[in-house]
Amino acid sequence: MDIQWYPGHMAKAKRMMQENIGLVDIVAELLDARIPLSSRNPDIDKLAANKKRLIILNKSDLADSERTKLWTEYFSRKGFVVICADSKNGRGIKDFYPMCRELMREKIERQRQRGRILVPSRVMIAGIPNVGKSTLINRLFGKNMTKTGDRPGVTKNKQWVRIRKDLELLDTPGILWPKFDDPEAGVKLAVTGAINDEIVDKRELAFSLIGYLKENYPGSLEKRYDISIETDDGDADILDKICRKRGFFSKGGELDLQRTAIVLLDEFRGGKLGSITLEEPDR
Numbered sequence: 001m002d003i004q005w006y007p008g009h010m011a012k013a014k015r016m017m018q019e020n021i022g023l024v025d026i027v028a029e030l031l032d033a034r035i036p037l038s039s040r041n042p043d044i045d046k047l048a049a050n051k052k053r054l055i056i057l058n059k060s061d062l063a064d065s066e067r068t069k070l071w072t073e074y075f076s077r078k079g080f081v082v083i084c085a086d087s088k089n090g091r092g093i094k095d096f097y098p099m100c101r102e103l104m105r106e107k108i109e110r111q112r113q114r115g116r117i118l119v120p121s122r123v124m125i126a127g128i129p130n131v132g133k134s135t136l137i138n139r140l141f142g143k144n145m146t147k148t149g150d151r152p153g154v155t156k157n158k159q160w161v162r163i164r165k166d167l168e169l170l171d172t173p174g175i176l177w178p179k180f181d182d183p184e185a186g187v188k189l190a191v192t193g194a195i196n197d198e199i200v201d202k203r204e205l206a207f208s209l210i211g212y213l214k215e216n217y218p219g220s221l222e223k224r225y226d227i228s229i230e231t232d233d234g235d236a237d238i239l240d241k242i243c244r245k246r247g248f249f250s251k252g253g254e255l256d257l258q259r260t261a262i263v264l265l266d267e268f269r270g271g272k273l274g275s276i277t278l279e280e281p282d283r
């Protein structure tokens with residue numbers, strides 16, 4: 001993954017979104033179910049004003065289902081229609097069409113009453129890089145029409161794809177940028193792999209993750225790495241223990257903490273530490 005958010009990329013992505021938004025009825029916003037707030041674009045409400053809105057909590061297979069329930073309630077209370085999805089395996093995708101129809105019910109009814117020909121409703125999928133936009137679009141198309149893993153900021157030719165007779169999807173996802181201004185959000189985005197972590201100290205990132213897991217998911221590290229954690233163990237002590245247990249030593253026989261941090265982050269991202277969500281809605 002190599003995402004670099006130069007101001008030029010951001011401006012281009014925003015322009016693309018503004019150009020296309022006028023063409024759609026519904027904006028389906030993808031969020032990472034593990035970090036629903038940090039993966040939200042702060043300007044989306046402005047950008048998608050006057051559009052019907054759908055929130056898709058994607059990667060819910062990796063998230064804590066109890067917390068996903070809380071997040072679903074949170075966004076529902078704010079008036080959004082919410083879908084929990086695992087686009088990789090196709091779970092939750094079947095709700096997409098009925099939810100869109102429900103959102104468009106009044107408009108369809110009005111068209112019907114006026115005897116107008118039914119115009120298909122149009123949807124844009126929007127979200128930050130790596131949240132799963134291409135994967136979801138491929139699922140909805142039912143075949144591999146767009147390549148997953150597209151580089152952010154690259155505009156493809158605009159194309160409408162009819163997924164049902166009354167529903168069309170814009171084959172160009174709206175690329176948004178995440179919440180950068182809040183340092184905590186930045187850490188969560190890096191931990192989940194949403195942004196390039198090359199620029200971040202992996203060990204620091206691993207410490208943040210360890211600290212969070214210790215507080216919120218006690219037992220997860222012990223279970224995965226077969227270690228015991230004492231109450232006075234700091235985050236660095238825990239990384240040490242994982243390192244020894246895995247036998248990661250450098251040629252000189254020193255602990256290879258860098259490698260340990262990389263493995264820990266990778267395993268977290270792959271769901272090997274369990275189903276974990278890094279933030280909770282305000283109660």
Ligand code: G4P
Pocket residue numbers: 058059060061062085086087088089127128129130131132133134135136148149150
């Ligand atoms: P984007 O268009 O928003 O940039 O994201 P994209 O679809 O390229 O997905 C980014 C990565 O997230 C991909 O993994 C994809 O498989 C994975 N992904 C998407 N949706 C889900 C989901 O609901 N659950 C899980 N667990 N993963 C999801 P990758 O490692 O880059 O590619 P691949 O090795 O899976 O092909």
